[in-house]
Amino acid sequence: QSVLAQPPSVSGAPGQTVTISCTGSGSNIGAAYDVHWYQQLPGTAPKLLIFRNSDRPSGVPDRFSGSKSGTSASLAITGLQAEDEADYYCQSYDTSLGVVFGGGTHLTVL
Amino acid sequence: QVYLVQSGDEVKKPGASVKVSCKADGHSLINYEISWVRQAPGQGLEWVGWIAAYSGKTNYAQSLQDRVTLSMDTSTNIAYMELRSLTSDDTAVYYCARQILRMRQRHNDYWGQGTLVTVSS
Numbered sequence: 001q002s003v004l005a006q007p008p009s010v011s012g013a014p015g016q017t018v019t020i021s022c023t024g025s026g027s028n029i030g031a032a033y034d035v036h037w038y039q040q041l042p043g044t045a046p047k048l049l050i051f052r053n054s055d056r057p058s059g060v061p062d063r064f065s066g067s068k069s070g071t072s073a074s075l076a077i078t079g080l081q082a083e084d085e086a087d088y089y090c091q092s093y094d095t096s097l098g099v100v101f102g103g104g105t106h107l108t109v110l
Numbered sequence: 111q112v113y114l115v116q117s118g119d120e121v122k123k124p125g126a127s128v129k130v131s132c133k134a135d136g137h138s139l140i141n142y143e144i145s146w147v148r149q150a151p152g153q154g155l156e157w158v159g160w161i162a163a164y165s166g167k168t169n170y171a172q173s174l175q176d177r178v179t180l181s182m183d184t185s186t187n188i189a190y191m192e193l194r195s196l197t198s199d200d201t202a203v204y205y206c207a208r209q210i211l212r213m214r215q216r217h218n219d220y221w222g223q224g225t226l227v228t229v230s231s
Contacts, residue, residue: 002154033215034215034217036217036218038155038218045205045222045223045224046205046207046218047221048217048219051210051219052212052217057219091155091217091218098157098169098170098172099171100157101155101156101157102154103154104154
């Protein structure tokens, strides 16, 4: 049971928009700790996708966006493409546990 | 581009120890923290701990703090993770990552390729 709750899977057709939620609590996201998102393609290491809730590293398309409100955060992917099929993880910090990850969400592009 | 190159895959027997290395190619780690994260087969990401290269300060996940030691050789730009008293539950891919600290917030911007540690009798 992950401290940050994510849906196990989401799906969407090419061109559509999907949103992945990350729900925490008052000891992590709600305690003003930032949320970061990672993309993990099959058989590869995670890659930073969004940091500090909504910032994108250089090279990440603006189809990817992040937001945070209260004890939750969201990752939105617009204009879905086949290469977006991957696992997505949120990460934050918990005052008791240290660095915490969500359980991960598998995105299927139909 | 920042590259973190990890040591090769390992096979260990239960009760043994493993030490995984993580070398930064082309840049110095001295101003950063190095985070270690593991991923069991078919599972999600689990934080192991981090070490601040500039001070040697460490922070470990509660579940592993009695068995893991992170260290850093700044002269060779190599970080190490040692895990002792291995069990089958420690079978996982272990990743190192460069960790950015800004205003008490931490995230990992570059990751190593991963090292598979298999614990089997």
